[in-house]
Every structure is written in structure tokens, then in C-alpha cells.
Amino acid sequence: DVRIGSWTTTASGTLPGGATYSLRKPNYSFLNVTPTNFSARITPQLVGLGLLEAVPESQIAGLADPNDANGDGISGRMQTVKDPETGVTRMGRFGWKAGTARVKHQVAEALNSDMGVTTNVFKTQDCGSSQQGCAGTSTELGDSELDKMTRYVALLGVPARRDHSDATAMQGETVFTNAGCAKCHAPTLTTSQYAAMTELRGQTLRPYTDLLLHDMGAGLADNLPEGQASGAEWRTAPLWGIGLTSGVSGGEAYLHDGRARNVTEAILWHGGEGEASKQAFVNLSASDRNALLKFINSL
Secondary structure (H helix, E strand, O other): OEEEEEEEEEEEEEOOOOOEEEEEEEEEEEOOOOOOOOOOOOOOOOOOHHHHHOOOHHHHHHHOOOOOOOOOOOOOEOOEEEOOOOOOEEEOOEOOOOOEOOHHHHHHHHHHHHHOOOOOOOOEOOOOOOOOOOOOEOOOOOHHHHHHHHHHHHOOOOOOOOOOOOHHHHHHHHHHHHOOHHHOOOOOEEOOOOOOOHHHOOOEEOOOOOOOEEEOOHHHOOOOOEOOEOOOEEEOOOOOOHHHHHHHHOOOOEOOOOOEOOHHHHHHOOOHHHHHHHHHHHOOOHHHHHHHHHHHOOO
């Protein structure tokens, strides 16, 4: 049993124009045993996953700059994962640290680790060393049902952007680019003509992600590496649909553990490779900051 025991305020201040902010992080309390390594996760949005899977790996590789060859302080790199069905090494693209390569595997992993349901992808239960009664293999959910769930999740549509001709939102898009946000939140990707699902082929996307791992600094780091990703590395979260979060979810909670209560807080938590863009945001005039937020909330 684990719960948020308390919150620690880590920073507070006033932005140009008088807007105040306060950043907080959760402190967890465990019943019985406190694990050495752990990391809390909120549920990521599910829209557009099939489109992101249909983007060729070569396109993402073209955005990667693991050694920061261009000297801009951004060194995104690809996560690599082992395909659980074929054993082939592939590019990870789903999850907070891009730990899975395909929607099917993300669904099968959620069934297994979150619900204890086995499939042909993961036939053994996700058990700890001291758990009883969960040895052996099984296939509790058949291939047909798994394929239906995968297709459903893969084809959840992305909501249309709002305010795309609004002067303030358009100003905000310029501010977004000038602050360096688009270096990780890449505005445009294109899907392959050969994607498995016909509906996903040959489309130009505006997801605002490069699907790469970036070091976001000590403030957001956990102590649970995943695959090639260190505790401080996180996959760039897509921004499409973010402006509808409150209406869809009944509130706002951003970043991997939901600590940010609004978009401003989410930006102010950026460190590491995001530090320069965060500082640019902090120094914006009130009008530019409001334009930036209007743009993000139009996505």
C-alpha cells in the first residue's frame, strides 16, 4: 500500500507582471516495506498512439543528437527496447521513459502488470519473489481480444486544435519557438506510407514531441532507470490535446507523477536540457507568457 503522505514546496516566486507560482513535489508513505527503487506514474493520454507508432524510426533518429553535436544544449537520444514477441531491438516510443515500441505491447504490459492478465505477449504473471500462487504460464486474454483492444487504443483520434487563427495564440506559437520549446516538442512528424493500419498512412502530424529521451535535471529525476533511460531522462510528452485536459479529466495534473497543477508549473519544473527554455519562460513579459499559454492550451 502506498499513498502520498505529504507535499514539499520546493520553490515559489513571482513572474513578470505579478503572477505568483509555487512548485511542490509529493512525498510517499508505504505500508510495511519501503522499496529501495520506485517511481510514481500517472496515466498518460491515449490519443494518437497509433499515429505515433506509424512514424518511421529513421525519422526519429534524424532528430536525435545524443552527443549534442550542434552545441545547443539539447541531446535527445532514442530509447531502445527488446521486442517481447520477436526479440528484435527496436526504438521505444510509449510510456514516460519510452519503454515500449508498439501499442500492442503497451496494452499487453498494462494488462499484465496493472491487472494481472496474461496474454501471448506476456505469459507469466508480474510477481515479486515472495508472492505465492503465481508460477507458470497462461494466456488469459486471447489474441483476438488483444488485437481488438490494440486497434481501439491505436485509433483513438486526436482532437482538433482550437484558436489556430487567434492572434494571441499565433503570437504564442512564435514565443514557443523562440524560447526553444520546439527543440524537444517537435511540431511536425509524418507517418509512413507503409503503416500497418491503412487509416494511419502518409499523414502529417502536429504532436509536439520528438519521442526522444532527454535529461530533465535532478528536480524531476527518480531512482528507477528503465531500459537505456536514466532516472533523470524522460521521453518528450506529446502536447496535442493538452488544452482539453481539465474538461476530459476533471482537473489538471502534469509530468510523470502529476505534481504540476497547471501548464505554468509543468514548464517551471523543466531542468537539465530544458533549463534554458525554462529560463526564457521565466523572463517573458506577462503578455508573451499569456500568449504562450494560450497557444499551448489551443493544442
